[in-house]
Amino acid sequence: MAESKRQSIAGKIATPKGGPNKDAIDGDSMLYKAVGARIKITCAPHNNVLEGTLFTTCSVTNAIAINTAPAPPNPSAPLSSQPGDYHIIPFAHILSFELIGAGERATASGPGFDGALPPIQKVDLAAIRAREEHTIREMKKKDAQKGKGVSKEAQDIFDAVSRLLPTRWADAQIVVNDAVLINPPYTVDNLAAPAGKEQSVAQVRKILENHYQRKKNAGSRAPVATPIAPRKGG
Incomplete structure (x- = not known):
């Protein structure tokens, strides 16, 4: 059942052939909407494959952050208890991505990092x-x-x-x-x-x-x- 659900979710996201560029990753992009979900991503220049939780996407720095630490063994455990092993990847290095698991999100939240769990706080620029x-x-x-x-x-x-x-x-x-x-x-x-x-x-x-x-x-x-x-x- 879990495997069929995973395949069903993955099938809803088309893997980009050329990889998303910085202009394509915005509030309407699939990668932006996948914040908080488990994804598999292929990166240039050596076709490295990373699998983990998409922590955030940022159109200011033109990069994403992915947490490749294993998910908690207890499926009901909150993502805030998940250990961190973060990787920063520029948009230009993303060759392809695949959604492999739904993410935990705040109730009645829209796409993007505003509803991600654990929540992402705003940067205090001052x-x-x-x-x-x-x-x-x-x-x-x-x-x-x-x-x-x-x-x-x-x-x-x-x-x-x-x-x-x-x-x-x-x-x-x-x-x-x-x-x-x-x-x-x-x-x-x-x-x-x-x-x-x-x-x-x-x-x-x-x-x-x-x-x-x-x-x-x-x-x-x-x-x-x-x-x-x-x-x-x-």
Whole structure:
């Protein structure tokens, strides 16, 4: 009975000979109306065959999403309990498709993803734009923390100071607290600041002294010998 029903459903959908294109897949297309159903789809360029639940079709990205995870063993189990193994396929790669099983849909819903189960929520474009803008700001901030055309030692000094005080680059100079300049070659003797900023100079001097002291201590440590295991057989 189940097999005859499957054949009956499949027979109602004609397999496109040339495959649907992006202009043909719209609200009236068979593939759009099959959202939520089990389908078998053949894809270019290697005639790969995927079988699963059609999750959605999108005329904006010109692609479909199909969940190839096996259906729940209990036929009455909701699709929301179905595990996910999703594949995104561009319309242009679809060679043919076949409807092999009716899908679960919301009561009195029309075709397409509006009635699909589990429901597909709308994308919050404002949140996506805000996240994009935040990411761009963070990338610009990180880029500003990298000196242009400076040595690794200069960058190490900048990083050491910036961990404790507001620091930025001004060409090859390091500007601390918008007051103290650390000029090349970035030693304690290369600090400059306007009158009245003696406290800021003292802070920066202390940070530089600690940085160079740690570097000196690291260079004076004796290397640790790595023990060599005895050779087998003497």
